[in-house]
Amino acid sequence: MPEKSVERAPAPGGKRPRNRRGEGARLRIELIEAAARLLESSGDARLLTLAAVAREVGVAAPSIYRHFSDVGQLVEAVVADRFQRLDDALVHAMKRGTDPASTLAACCEAYCKFGLEHPGHYQILFGAHLELDPDRPSDRPGERVFGRLVEAVEAYAAAGVARSHDPHAMAVNVWVALHGIVSLRISRPQHAWPPLEDLIDAALSGQVGLHPTSHVGAGKRRRR
Amino acid sequence: MPEKSVERAPAPGGKRPRNRRGEGARLRIELIEAAARLLESSGDARLLTLAAVAREVGVAAPSIYRHFSDVGQLVEAVVADRFQRLDDALVHAMKRGTDPASTLAACCEAYCKFGLEHPGHYQILFGAHLELDPDRPSDRPGERVFGRLVEAVEAYAAAGVARSHDPHAMAVNVWVALHGIVSLRISRPQHAWPPLEDLIDAALSGQVGLHPTSHVGAGKRRRR
DNA sequence: TGTACATCAGTGAACGCGCGTTCACTGATGTAC
DNA sequence: TGTACATCAGTGAACGCGCGTTCACTGATGTAC
Numbered sequence: 001m002p003e004k005s006v007e008r009a010p011a012p013g014g015k016r017p018r019n020r021r022g023e024g025a026r027l028r029i030e031l032i033e034a035a036a037r038l039l040e041s042s043g044d045a046r047l048l049t050l051a052a053v054a055r056e057v058g059v060a061a062p063s064i065y066r067h068f069s070d071v072g073q074l075v076e077a078v079v080a081d082r083f084q085r086l087d088d089a090l091v092h093a094m095k096r097g098t099d100p101a102s103t104l105a106a107c108c109e110a111y112c113k114f115g116l117e118h119p120g121h122y123q124i125l126f127g128a129h130l131e132l133d134p135d136r137p138s139d140r141p142g143e144r145v146f147g148r149l150v151e152a153v154e155a156y157a158a159a160g161v162a163r164s165h166d167p168h169a170m171a172v173n174v175w176v177a178l179h180g181i182v183s184l185r186i187s188r189p190q191h192a193w194p195p196l197e198d199l200i201d202a203a204l205s206g207q208v209g210l211h212p213t214s215h216v217g218a219g220k221r222r223r224r
Numbered sequence: 225m226p227e228k229s230v231e232r233a234p235a236p237g238g239k240r241p242r243n244r245r246g247e248g249a250r251l252r253i254e255l256i257e258a259a260a261r262l263l264e265s266s267g268d269a270r271l272l273t274l275a276a277v278a279r280e281v282g283v284a285a286p287s288i289y290r291h292f293s294d295v296g297q298l299v300e301a302v303v304a305d306r307f308q309r310l311d312d313a314l315v316h317a318m319k320r321g322t323d324p325a326s327t328l329a330a331c332c333e334a335y336c337k338f339g340l341e342h343p344g345h346y347q348i349l350f351g352a353h354l355e356l357d358p359d360r361p362s363d364r365p366g367e368r369v370f371g372r373l374v375e376a377v378e379a380y381a382a383a384g385v386a387r388s389h390d391p392h393a394m395a396v397n398v399w400v401a402l403h404g405i406v407s408l409r410i411s412r413p414q415h416a417w418p419p420l421e422d423l424i425d426a427a428l429s430g431q432v433g434l435h436p437t438s439h440v441g442a443g444k445r446r447r448r
Numbered sequence: 449t450g451t452a453c454a455t456c457a458g459t460g461a462a463c464g465c466g467c468g469t470t471c472a473c474t475g476a477t478g479t480a481c
Numbered sequence: 482t483g484t485a486c487a488t489c490a491g492t493g494a495a496c497g498c499g500c501g502t503t504c505a506c507t508g509a510t511g512t513a514c
Contacts, residue, residue, distance in 0.1 A: 128411035180404025206430020
């Protein structure tokens with residue numbers, strides 16, 4: 001029987017082959033992916049340990065130091081990546097909108113879906129214990145994502161049917177509502193929740209006056 | 225002068241005097257209070273250690289076992305106590321209301337204030353990692369608190385000015401909105417938030433059609 | 449009233465474990481000559 | 482072309498620390514007689 005048949009052997013059996021010369025940077029990627037998996041399942045960066053990451057990848061713990069000087073940098077790498085993914089998801093969703101109303105709805109829906117599909121990451125991104133560098137307001141965490149919401153609400157408001165004339169204030173209210181939807185559904189999965197769409201509709205109609213009928217059919221929304 | 229002048233000597237200096245015979249149960253209280261302080265500052269029960277609680281109280285770690293068989297029971301004691309306090313606060317606030325509108329507003333305000341004044345506890349009570357005994361639905365966490373909200377919304381709906389005719393659904397929307405307000409303000413303290421009252425007003429007017437003017441003057445609300 | 453005893457409240461030492469971090473090292477492989 | 486060497490990717494052993502948990506114990510104090 002062939003000995004080293006599989007290249008990507010999983011950690012338990014295969015004694016993970018070391019990278020070729022010049023390809024050491026691959027471990028960096030693997031470490032970030034492993035940390036991301038662990039963070040997804042814990043939902044709190046403070047519970048992440050270097051030892052667990054090393055184990056997950058199948059590598060000795062000191063090997064991590066070649067790429068990250070401490071666990072914080074590893075977390076930062078994961079967090080930056082996930083903020084980027086969320087932003088990408090919002091931008092992508094908004095492109096699907098055919099008018100300001102459906103664009104705003106799509107944006108909100110994408111936000112909630114990201115959160116509900118990656119609850120651990122969502123909790124880390126928008127939970128209280130992030131502590132990125134507060135001196136770099138450019139990446140003040142989540143501010144860019146909030147900016148997308150502001151964009152969408154502004155465009156909707158410009159179309160003239162919004163509730164008030166302060167798009168920024170409305171965007172705050174919408175963000176708060178969406179965050180409530182996502183985080184309570186994550187933390188109370190056993191509660192008898194109405195369909196996600198209904199919660200989003202209620203938030204949008206309450207906060208910006210965007211009623212369900214105005215954007216039915218914009219995305220793949222189906223009522224039951 | 226009386227010999228045992230100070231009963232509650234602080235941990236650092238005073239070598240905490242042991243309780244008299246028959247008063248061993250006092251340590252139980254102290255342990256719960258200490259755990260509560262630590263939980264308030266961490267915001268996650270999974271970070272609580274017996275060693276830290278023992279240190280906080282000024283007692284040897286094994287002493288805890290006389291009162292709690294593991295850290296989970298200690299957490300459970302704190303959580304039950306804080307849920308009770310929150311419920312008390314809501315009930316007390318609602319008693320101050322003079323009509324269904326002001327009662328509902330007072331309830332929501334009390335909910336938010338509890339959360340913002342005890343952010344660590346709020347995160348533990350309504351965060352994702354609680355895991356109380358799911359076989360006892362009676363204390364399914366937070367359900368009783370949610371029930372207060374349902375009560376208040378129902379009373380308001382019965383008065384006839386509500387947005388829809390499904391008080392339970394409205395209460396869900398209100399809960400979600402309040403949770404969003406509290407948890408995002410906790411986790412993004414540096415964000416330029418509007419006054420708490422404005423956020424609550426927006427939630428209430430959006431979700432149940434209760435507009436600020438309908439309850440101005442009911443509590444100590446002041447506009448600026 | 450005095451004294452022996454039972455009980456209570458809590459301690460100190462010890463253990464194994466997982467973690468972070470350091471250090472010198474190993475072995476494969478690309479490269480200069 | 483062959484060979485010596487430098488470098489790269491990663492390891493294994495070791496350390497101190499904090500933690501959970503056990504165990505036998507200690508010393509104060511209430512109580513029975």
